[in-house]
Amino acid sequence: MDTDLLRIQDLSVRFFTYQGVVRALEGVWLSVRRGEILGLVGETGCGKSVLARSILRLIADPPGKISGGRILFKGRDLLALPMKEMRRIRGNDISMIFQEPMTSLNPVFTVGNQMEEVVRLHQKVSRKAARRICVEMLTQVRMPDAEAVLRKYPHELSGGMRQRVMIALELSCRPDLLIADEPTTALDVTVQAQVLHILSDLTRARETSVLFITHDLGVVAHLCDRVAVMYAGKIVETAPVEALFQSPRHPYTRGLLAAVPSLDEDREFLASIPGVVPGLIDPPGGCRFHPRCDGAGEPCRRMEPAGVEVGEDHWVFCHGIR
Amino acid sequence: MSDGVVIRAVGLKKYFSAGSGLWGRRKVFVKAVDGVSFEGRQGETLGLVGESGCGKSTVGMLLSGLHRPEAGRVFYRGQDIMKLDGRERRRMRRNIQVVFQDPQSSLDPRMLIKKAVGFPLEVNRLARGAEVTRRVEAMLAEVGLRPEHMYRYPHEFSGGQRQRINIARALITGPQFVVLDEPTSALDVSVQAQILNLIKDLQRRRGYSYLFISHDLSVIRHVSHRVAVMYLGRIVESAPRRQLFSAPRHPYTRALMAAVPTPDPTRRRPLALLPGDVPSPVHIPPGCRFHPRCSEALDVCRHVEPTEVPVGSDHWVACHLWGGGA
Amino acid sequence: MPSSTPRSGIDPMEWWRRFQEEHAWQLREFVFTLGLLRRNPSAVAGSCIIAAMVFLALAAPWIAPHDPIRISLSERLSSPSWHHLFGTDELGRDIFSRVLFGARISLRIGLLVVGIAGGLGTVLGAVAGYVGGKLDDAIMRCLDIVLSFPSLVLAMALAAALGPSLRNAIMAVAFVMIPKFARLVRGEALAVREKPFIAAAKVSGAGHGWIILHHVIPNCLSSVIVLGTLVVGETILIASSLSFIGLGAQPPTPEWGAMISVGRKFLMDQWWYATFPGCFILVTVIGFNIFGDALRDVLDPRIRR
Numbered sequence: 001m002d003t004d005l006l007r008i009q010d011l012s013v014r015f016f017t018y019q020g021v022v023r024a025l026e027g028v029w030l031s032v033r034r035g036e037i038l039g040l041v042g043e044t045g046c047g048k049s050v051l052a053r054s055i056l057r058l059i060a061d062p063p064g065k066i067s068g069g070r071i072l073f074k075g076r077d078l079l080a081l082p083m084k085e086m087r088r089i090r091g092n093d094i095s096m097i098f099q100e101p102m103t104s105l106n107p108v109f110t111v112g113n114q115m116e117e118v119v120r121l122h123q124k125v126s127r128k129a130a131r132r133i134c135v136e137m138l139t140q141v142r143m144p145d146a147e148a149v150l151r152k153y154p155h156e157l158s159g160g161m162r163q164r165v166m167i168a169l170e171l172s173c174r175p176d177l178l179i180a181d182e183p184t185t186a187l188d189v190t191v192q193a194q195v196l197h198i199l200s201d202l203t204r205a206r207e208t209s210v211l212f213i214t215h216d217l218g219v220v221a222h223l224c225d226r227v228a229v230m231y232a233g234k235i236v237e238t239a240p241v242e243a244l245f246q247s248p249r250h251p252y253t254r255g256l257l258a259a260v261p262s263l264d265e266d267r268e269f270l271a272s273i274p275g276v277v278p279g280l281i282d283p284p285g286g287c288r289f290h291p292r293c294d295g296a297g298e299p300c301r302r303m304e305p306a307g308v309e310v311g312e313d314h315w316v317f318c319h320g321i322r
Numbered sequence: 323m324s325d326g327v328v329i330r331a332v333g334l335k336k337y338f339s340a341g342s343g344l345w346g347r348r349k350v351f352v353k354a355v356d357g358v359s360f361e362g363r364q365g366e367t368l369g370l371v372g373e374s375g376c377g378k379s380t381v382g383m384l385l386s387g388l389h390r391p392e393a394g395r396v397f398y399r400g401q402d403i404m405k406l407d408g409r410e411r412r413r414m415r416r417n418i419q420v421v422f423q424d425p426q427s428s429l430d431p432r433m434l435i436k437k438a439v440g441f442p443l444e445v446n447r448l449a450r451g452a453e454v455t456r457r458v459e460a461m462l463a464e465v466g467l468r469p470e471h472m473y474r475y476p477h478e479f480s481g482g483q484r485q486r487i488n489i490a491r492a493l494i495t496g497p498q499f500v501v502l503d504e505p506t507s508a509l510d511v512s513v514q515a516q517i518l519n520l521i522k523d524l525q526r527r528r529g530y531s532y533l534f535i536s537h538d539l540s541v542i543r544h545v546s547h548r549v550a551v552m553y554l555g556r557i558v559e560s561a562p563r564r565q566l567f568s569a570p571r572h573p574y575t576r577a578l579m580a581a582v583p584t585p586d587p588t589r590r591r592p593l594a595l596l597p598g599d600v601p602s603p604v605h606i607p608p609g610c611r612f613h614p615r616c617s618e619a620l621d622v623c624r625h626v627e628p629t630e631v632p633v634g635s636d637h638w639v640a641c642h643l644w645g646g647g648a
Numbered sequence: 649m650p651s652s653t654p655r656s657g658i659d660p661m662e663w664w665r666r667f668q669e670e671h672a673w674q675l676r677e678f679v680f681t682l683g684l685l686r687r688n689p690s691a692v693a694g695s696c697i698i699a700a701m702v703f704l705a706l707a708a709p710w711i712a713p714h715d716p717i718r719i720s721l722s723e724r725l726s727s728p729s730w731h732h733l734f735g736t737d738e739l740g741r742d743i744f745s746r747v748l749f750g751a752r753i754s755l756r757i758g759l760l761v762v763g764i765a766g767g768l769g770t771v772l773g774a775v776a777g778y779v780g781g782k783l784d785d786a787i788m789r790c791l792d793i794v795l796s797f798p799s800l801v802l803a804m805a806l807a808a809a810l811g812p813s814l815r816n817a818i819m820a821v822a823f824v825m826i827p828k829f830a831r832l833v834r835g836e837a838l839a840v841r842e843k844p845f846i847a848a849a850k851v852s853g854a855g856h857g858w859i860i861l862h863h864v865i866p867n868c869l870s871s872v873i874v875l876g877t878l879v880v881g882e883t884i885l886i887a888s889s890l891s892f893i894g895l896g897a898q899p900p901t902p903e904w905g906a907m908i909s910v911g912r913k914f915l916m917d918q919w920w921y922a923t924f925p926g927c928f929i930l931v932t933v934i935g936f937n938i939f940g941d942a943l944r945d946v947l948d949p950r951i952r953r
Binding site for chain 2: 669672843844845847848849850851852853854855858862863866867
Binding site: 043044144158160161188189190191192193194196197215216217218219220221222223241242245246255256257258259260261262263264266267268269270271272273276277 | 373374480481482483510511512513514515516518519522523537538539540541543544564567577578579581582583584585586587588590592593594595596598599600
């Protein structure tokens with residue numbers, strides 16, 4: 001059987017704006033395997049959220065447009081499905097949680113109302129039974145006093161509790177793939193620890209695959225099995241998590257790792273990557289990282305690098321790798 | 323008090339009125355800062371770390387004069403700022419500047435960079451005309467920007483460059499003490515590294531003293547000489563950096579450190595799970611404010627508020643486990 | 649250093665170069681806005697009407713075939729002809745010439761009123777919104793009283809109290825328009841006040857006046873311009889109404905409203921008398937209104953980026 005649950009092939013996404021065409025994603029290849037937690041790391045504006053949204057076809061059109069490629073989910077191309085099919089896949093087979101859970105919850109209904117509604121949308125049960133299922137769901141995400149939480153309105157919950165409600169909701173339909181777009185970025189570290197713990201426990205127990213999008217390398221190291229690093233709309237390196245942190249090969253990955261201040265060691269100055277992230281309206285030609293790269297040579301300016309397998313399951317897109 | 327102490331805060335308190343209770347019978351207060359004391363020393367960085375809502379940003383606002391404390395005093399080089407009259411206080415304030423968290427909204431989108439950086443000179447009557455231009459140019463060079471950037475608007479810059487502009491604005495009047503309120507938390511890691519390096523470099527060359535406020539322990543460790551940990555409006559532990567990170571004493575400090583994921587998969591360890599959320603600063607638990615989440619809480623913790631006690635050289639902890647009840 | 653060169657008069661080329669350098673963003677933004685306006689049909693229509701009116705008003709002394717106040721009793725109430733394009737009134741004055749000169753008056757009223765009301769309203773609103781508290785309450789309650797009257801009725805009462813004259817009518821209408829600007833600016837000032845750059849300015853030693861002048865007002869300006877455009881139309885209408893009931897321009901001033909007022913008596917038999925000034929009011933007001941609406945759409949930051 002195919003080990004890849006989701007396979008993204010040569011995906012390109014563009015946004016048509018007044019200033020010009022934003023090439024948010026350009027020829028992205030990525031796969032998510034069954035039961036793994038794949039980390040997608042990159043800085044602001046590198047296209048990682050666009051990637052997540054295009055999987056569920058949540059790109060607003062206009063101005064956005066998926067201009068090429070395929071997204072195969074269990075062998076079916078999501079981009080070719082009729083919208084009705086797509087809606088069935090959303091929530092049932094693929095769910096998504098966002099950075100700010102408040103936006104996904106309606107402020108004028110209680111948490112209980114909304115959760116019941118979702119439960120009854122997917123299962124034919126009575127209100128009472130739905131309520132019981134909700135309590136069970138909240139208990140699974142270790143919400144103390146689930147009954148009371150159900151009676152509350154979203155704004156009465158803290159950020160961590162809201163995120164737990166969302167996790168409970170999104171996992172209730174037992175999706176095969178969960179897309180988590182910076183779910184802990186807005187949370188405090190102690191609360192982040194709780195949420196990460198719940199997330200990894202529940203998904204590992206159910207063998208749910210997770211595409212975990214973040215900019216926090218610590219979270220990636222802690223949680224993920226495999227990592228993909230994005231830069232300016234392209235994947236530059238994918239590797240098992242140990243390999244990536246121990247022997248990063250792409251100069252961008254190395255720069256990123258060296259720029260993180262550490263809790264355990266003292267450094268007088270941090271390594272930093274010179275320059276700024278390029279705009280995606282007119283990205284640099286050739287390798288998109290070459291203007292900021294120390295080792296950039298002539299081919300980097302002219303040609304896009306092809307993928308090289310440098311270790312088991314470890315791919316790098318860089319001309320400097322032989 | 324000429325022992326290298328630039329800023330001394332004593333017993334600062336700031337309560338915000340959070341509306342009144344039902345039918346306005348009972349006023350409700352958010353005790354954002356509830357008795358905070360510390361010293362900022364010459365050429366050093368004091369790191370102030372805590373989770374959201376612990377009052378760390380309010381402390382910065384109290385120092386910079388954006389809020390007036392309910393109680394407590396701020397001494398600048400031994401002089402009580404609160405006791406100064408209007409004009410003198412304004413002169414004094416020039417020595418204490420702030421860099422805010424969000425580099426985008428800290429700059430007026432309709433103000434030219436030259437003015438955004440140079441106006442403190444004009445409103446304080448320190449320079450005018452060509453002299454302002456010259457000093458803005460020098461200041462921009464200091465923070466790594468070019469002279470032609472003067473004639474641009476904020477939206478033409480990246481987040482990191484905007485933060486450099488904010489730093490330039492804060493430093494142009496030649497302050498002694500700078501409050502850095504989460505200056506890098508809106509930035510990406512690679513840019514954060516550039517700004518942290520700049521901040522440290524400026525300190526080394528010009529001898530600024532900083533109060534560095536952040537929620538990120540790794541950043542705090544990187545920049546600070548001394549660290550104070552805040553929880554619900556109080557400092558629960560303070561110590562020299564090395565001391566604090568090698569031997570944290572307060573259960574909250576330890577939990578905070580253990581909750582940070584390490585960027586090294588080979589040293590993966592279970593993250594410490596501190597139960598519950600940070601309580602709202604409206605309803606502060608009695609006794610030690612950390613006791614409902616503390617796994618080592620004693621009976622006394624529920625009733626008696628611990629005081630700060632020394633547990634090492636220059637290392638203070640407010641916890642009953644270390645004898646803070648005396 | 650270029651600034652150390654001796655100042656021997658201002659070289660216009662040099663000045664223009666400096667201006668371009670210092671205002672590069674604004675110039676780009678201006679050109680960009682023009683581009684958007686050009687693609688917006690109602691903006692094009694509105695600006696064409698406004699431009700035509702402004703041209704007619706400016707060129708009135710040269711293109712008007714007759715003296716607008718010269719009486720020629722032998723030609724009284726003659727119907728439109730090649731000699732008198734819009735006919736003549738009961739004193740034999742050429743209505744076409746009077747309408748052209750009327751455009752001067754109406755546009756001047758519009759600009760003066762928007763200038764006075766916009767200026768005072770912006771300052772009041774900015775102060776109220778930025779300072780807040782009791783001062784805000786005091787200012788806004790006073791303005792609420794003004795707002796609670798229908799603007800035409802209040803303007804009439806004021807104009808009547810001040811005595812009928814064009815100057816008094818302008819003052820009355822300006823007074824009535826102040827709250828519109830003040831409300832708008834106050835709302836925006838409330839939002840600007842909370843921005844960190846205001847806190848930064850305070851910490852850097854800027855006083856309240858400086859902050860209002862350099863931060864609050866510039867950030868409200870684009871909405872004020874939009875409102876100003878709309879108010880020009882409304883003002884022309886109200887000022888004409890005041891003249892219509894005799895509280896504004898006095899004879900023999902060729903004011904549109906005043907002309908309609910007299911022409912009304914002849915409407916049954918001499919339709920041209922009231923119709924042509926009326927059409928000009930209609931077209932001018934529509935021009936300003938649709939241009940103002942289009943400007944609001946174009947300047948809306950949510951649409952822009």
